[in-house]
Amino acid sequence: MTSHNTDPSETSRTSGSSGRVWTEARIRALGAITDLPTAGRVFGLGRSLSYELARTGDFPVPVIRAGARYKVPVAGILTALGLPPSCGDLTTGGGRSVDHHHEISSVDPPHCGGDGKKEP
Numbered sequence: 001m002t003s004h005n006t007d008p009s010e011t012s013r014t015s016g017s018s019g020r021v022w023t024e025a026r027i028r029a030l031g032a033i034t035d036l037p038t039a040g041r042v043f044g045l046g047r048s049l050s051y052e053l054a055r056t057g058d059f060p061v062p063v064i065r066a067g068a069r070y071k072v073p074v075a076g077i078l079t080a081l082g083l084p085p086s087c088g089d090l091t092t093g094g095g096r097s098v099d100h101h102h103e104i105s106s107v108d109p110p111h112c113g114g115d116g117k118k119e120p
Contacts, residue, residue, distance in 0.1 A: 024083050030074050036063065039072035042081075 020026070022042045030038065036059075040050030043060050053059040054070045061076035075085055 024078075027074065027077060027081075027083070032075075033064075033071050033073055034077075036070035036072055039063075039077060042077055 027042060036050050036054055037047045039059075039061070040047060040053075045053070050059065051070070054063045054065075059072075061072060061080045064071045064073070078085055
């Protein structure tokens, strides 16, 4: 089989049907989230097996079910492969959040009832 890789670092091993190696840079280039078949290829799994493992909760990393589709956070893939998480946002041009969740507090958290009485 002839390889069409142009990157010299990708000449020795191949993975998936594309014949290209899943390097750290290539995985990070997926963005913050990817689809299940792509995540499966990173782990050397076929499409059918990837869906079966996701359905049974045995996929190598946590998956998110969105309707009939599965999405896989790239951070989980990186963690499973022992690669350090990126500093900050995984998306291009990510910046600091404008949310102020740390400033939000509740005087009466719903789980405790606030007055010491147990909720019915």
